[in-house]
Amino acid sequence: MPLKTPSQTLTGKLQIDTGLGSFLGDKRIRLLEAIDKTGSISQAAKAVPLSYKAAWDAVDDMNNVAPEPLVTRSAGGKHGGGTELTAFARRLIAFYRALEKESQLALEKLTSNLQQSGVCDVDDFRQILRRMSMKTSARNQFAGPVVEVKEGVVDTEVTLALSPTLQLTAIVTRESAEEMDLRVGRDVLAFVKASSILMLVGDDKRISARNRFTGTVTRIQQGPVNSEVTLSLPGGQHVITAVITDDSVKRLDLVAGQTATAVFKASAVFLAAVD
Known part of the structure; x- marks a missing residue:
């Protein structure tokens, strides 16, 4: 069987939709993981990478929408002190990573089915998914x-x-x-x-x-x-x-x-x- 080229394979970044809306994706998960590793928003932002401000904004957004706090902060220091994850955030990361593996397996199966059936070209399918994405400019x-x-x-x-x-x-x-x-x-x-x-x-x-x-x-x-x-x-x-x-x-x-x-x-x- 010939090897699949990148253009012939569907890959994606998992975005979690909950009862409170869509608020958690790959970049934010990597930010949480980096916060857990470094204990610092500024160091985590560099690792993702994100600007320091974008990292703070993401943390604020996640804490605003999540049913429990994901990140806690202590005062002091140039950038507001230390930062650490809650137990709820660590459980959420584990759930996300497990779901991500299952999601990629499903995409690989879908790619194979699309190629065999000829119903839809993979590139066309990607374009449809991009158009279905919605973002808001509200801070x-x-x-x-x-x-x-x-x-x-x-x-x-x-x-x-x-x-x-x-x-x-x-x-x-x-x-x-x-x-x-x-x-x-x-x-x-x-x-x-x-x-x-x-x-x-x-x-x-x-x-x-x-x-x-x-x-x-x-x-x-x-x-x-x-x-x-x-x-x-x-x-x-x-x-x-x-x-x-x-x-x-x-x-x-x-x-x-x-x-x-x-x-x-x-x-x-x-x-x-x-x-």
């Missing part, structure tokens, strides 16, 4: 069950429980709520652009925005015009990131370790129902 991603639905004439207000103490409210059209079958108990993904979030220091009750998340500033990534400010929310698992002007950072005297509040309108939240 903040959360997940949780719907705990309240308030229907209006035109719009519907939907509240999600991110944790026992954190809730997020979104407003969608009544038609969208019906199409997504939004109901109490249904798992939903919520996305919020960093640019849609305002930052407050102190308690300003004059802001009418529905969502307010008070936390501790953990990172400030400064740019030539804007800065990215990340808050760690109560409970230590969730974070939220806002993009505000450098002038706003100076005016608010924002520094790491400070208490601040992220504020955004319910209409700024994009929802996706998990089937």
